Amino acid sequence: MSDALTAASWPLEPHTAAKLKILGAYLRAWFPIIAQGSSFDRIIYIDGFAGPGRYKKGEDGSPIIALKAALGVPPRENQIPLEFHFVERKRRVSATLKANIEYLKQHRKIPPHIEIHVHERQTFAEAYEQHIRGRLLAHARAPAFALVDPFGWTGMPMQILSELMERPSTEILVNFMFEEINRFIKHLQQEQNFDSLYGCPEWRRAFDLSGFDRKRFIHDLYGEQLRNAAGARYVRSFEMRNSRNATDYFLYFASNNILGLAKMKEAMWKIAPSGDFTFSDATNFDQCVLFEPEPNRQMLRHLIAERFAKQRATVQQVENFVVEETPFLATHYKKQVLKEMEADQALRYLDPPTNRPRGTFASKSAVLEFL
Template structure:
């Protein structure tokens, strides 16, 4: 349930989400501003920018990451902070006023709903026959209202757009059978297929159905090239929410995975990569290299493939990172007795235990 006060206590699961956001922006900002003269950051449910006991909210986190970034950002960065509550928006403005915002940063605090303001932005871009600037949209509602799938789809039709969506599964599941919600759910999912979920009695099967439907809508209906999902698990081992990350950039997937693995190094939170609910993985402080090896062998046994193909498989089809498989898996497979992989051609200096780009291996 949304808080009724202007400021409220920071929940642990929100703190975890903010840590992921911070980590990702540290990577996203220098990359996007290096190659683009103007970029756009949207916080669709900005809030007051501060919690009751002084912790920073997501708008202030984003601004500070840009202001203090070691890359010394020179491109124009436009921040759109959207908030429906007038009192919260006023507090946010007060928080922003305490910062020394560079002249190449443009900050707009907009009163109103996320869907209404983003529609106006996209309509304006269309009317002007322009392209939307490279955009990162943080869509972080308390529940599931005013986040129509049609708008997410429309946003992602633009090049160089990325979204990080909080999908409030606990609230969505609670109201699946409520007679007042069908229109809201039709809008949220962009289809009526969700209605089948109410007849799924097993809780885990229902969760998988709902999760997979939204994932499929992003992949198929919105044609998002790469979609990853991450589950936030509360201390009672219940699903608080899913984070869905959508992008057209392979490198962005790598940076988001880096953010997720680094965020979990603290051990304070439980995340799971749930892109494939049949092979979900609970993040830990150390990757499960035996599991990764099993996945690689299952995919490539008997095949000759490049190391680059293995990397793409690891990044796109597993929860692991591109830094997790060469020294920790392939090197041990090469030196095993008997060997578990064979080098067909090795680029570079042909040193045993190294796997430069272009190297061809056979998984035995």
Template sequence: MPPRDARWVMPDHTAAKHHVLKAYLDAWMPIVGGSWSEVLLVDGYAGPGRYAGGQKGSPLIMFDAYALRKDREKLRARPRYVFIEQRPDRYQMLAAEVEALELPEGVHVRTIQGDFVEELPRLISGRRQPPTFLFVDPFGYSYELEDIRALVAAPHCEALIYLPTPFIARFVDDPAIEETISKALGGQQWFQARGLEDLAGREAAIHDAFLSSLRKTAAHVRSFEVQSHGASGYHLVFATNDRLGLVKMKEAMWKVDPAAGCRFSDSTILGQPVLFDAAADLRLLETALRDRFRLEPFSITEAEDFTLFETAFVPTKHLRTMTLKPLEASGHLDVQRPAGARRKIGEYPTGTLLRFDR
């Protein structure tokens, strides 16, 4: 049940979500804000801005991603923020939090008391859309995926969306909310979940439908499962057309503090749930690479793309030093570096060819 009070006690899974949001925006801001003069950050379901225990809510975390940067003056962009909250009492609190902010020069924050579904189309301006990061974090699933997709279709625009899969799975046979679910999941593929006895099967069908719909617009769609106090199946889904965005989101996930009482795993690839924690089992990556390339030669670029797109691992962190280097050192990986490149174990410049020995 969603909380009734205007402010509520922050649950552990929210703290974990906030870690991801902060880690991602800490990486996003200098990349995007360093290249474009205008950037937009939208929190579609902003909440009151602060929790009952005083912790910052997502709008303030998004604001800090720029305001607390020591190098912010060096960035080209002065971000524009839009925070939307529907409930009047929460909106008043949010507006008061924003009022109390010390705005760095050139930064604009707009708060809207309204319905995200109605407001989002007004924030989409087609070709003139500045690079935009959208956070969609409702208690339920009242959003319309088609509009979120319309935003993600614009260059350098991306979304992080909460998908309460088990919550939706409970209602798939209720005709009264068929239309609401279809809007949230971006089509009717989820009908496949109907009539399934098995709850896990329903959840998988819902999850697949949501991802397939997003993939019509976004080249890279990644789903992370939030596991909290025995509850599983809740997802944070990230959609982007930027390869670097995907790299940075995967890096952010691997940074999540497991002490938040909640863990994430990659659930994009069914059957290969990999928990994001310090004790990552890199044998999984080695096995995946061996299964993919067998005894055929492959380039370092192919290895990077495979790691990024087809596994839970992130090439910048896990591929070279943690996986390829020990394999090369133990003689299990033949390495041909391009002519003129330094022959140093662990260094794999572009053009390097690799091959497993057996």
């Protein structure tokens, strides 16, 4: 039993803190929505590379952030179980994690519907094979969330991600450690690991590329594999650059659920810029959008104008495009973009109700003509 907060010796770097803020913001939105469901008998949360639970100055690590997000959901009658699987390969790190979970238990009442499993001294792949796959199969309809946050590129086979994405309701958040991957991709001893990471042999085409082309290829192939091999309906990636403006990692979010995608994008927009890092949507490098307190309205206008040029579309169709295919949110496009386009006569609102104030788009079935 631990009666003191146990920290790892790892300092929390600003770009890592940003990742954890995103995770917390997403889970604080995701858990309450999912917990309201009635068509499944539990929720399964997986942290495949859990770490110690705390950083050097006592800041929460990913497992504690997830548990606190779950504890923040007001309990209701007949609460369905929420099953946590934390996997950590290293003995000392998993001992620290267990101590930090004990510490949390001493200070916050953990209700009985929250089940915590620490798979210590096991790799993600081992714990998945031995414990987690069985739980997922036994509860095939249970919504699941998996965080895959390694130090490098090993131990996160595309095969496992594919199995996860085959389920009707699974979200995954993958930390794709670009800087390390780019540095080691030509190492001969790493061939098997890269085959497993990508789930295909095509990554070898990176050998002939350099600079931006190589970065783009390494990034895009992983997204394509999540879409095509793993079968994820929605895949977005987000680029974290460090204070030297070098790409540190990409966060990939994959989901089959539009609400999950919307909530993840909201979490991304909450990350305020800082001098220490920049954070942008990198799903399509031709449209890299930096997350800032004020969204880049001109960029969104350009995307909408290009997509719907000379066409008619309902407000709902425009919203679907914004949420599914751009980095922007459903809250960004009406007041900030459609209103301006109507004022500039770049669109026409067909058959408006007599009492409609210009520049408002309350009805989702309203038809707009883009000029």
